């Protein structure tokens with residue numbers, strides 16, 4: 001009887017150990033998903049960071065990014081290393097995307113792009129200049145978006 005109990009006791013310990021190991025491995029996976037981007041902390045795309053319209057619900061509907069105050073032709077810096085993609089739309093005007101893994105940063109209403117479509121840029125490189133292009137704009141500013149796995153989030157969390 002005692003022997004049988006001892007045997008079960010060992011099985012119990014083994015199961016607990018396996019569960020602990022699974023938790024450790026899962027924790028590590030989660031970390032790599034959150035930290036996939038960076039080698040280093042992201043820098044802000046504009047030297048002067050002044051939010052004029054936050055992310056979230058507003059009178060004209062859901063604002064999928066933040067608006068940053070920027071006079072015409074203010075340099076936009078790459079917040080992280082990444083690959084550049086060009087895109088345009090009626091509402092957002094001239095736009096640029098910076099992609100690194102699951103992270104996608106978007107810059108809209110630009111006046112110029114300084115990095116070619118498909119090119120690789122380093123953190124701190126000037127990738128564009130701000131402007132007032134597109135129909136959904138209320139004067140020169142930078143509309144800045146942040147998405148992870150295609151889901152838009154508040155860019156402030158990326159720079160927290």
Ligand SMILES: [Zn+2]
Pocket residue numbers: 053063065066067142143144
């Ligand atoms: Zn905006």
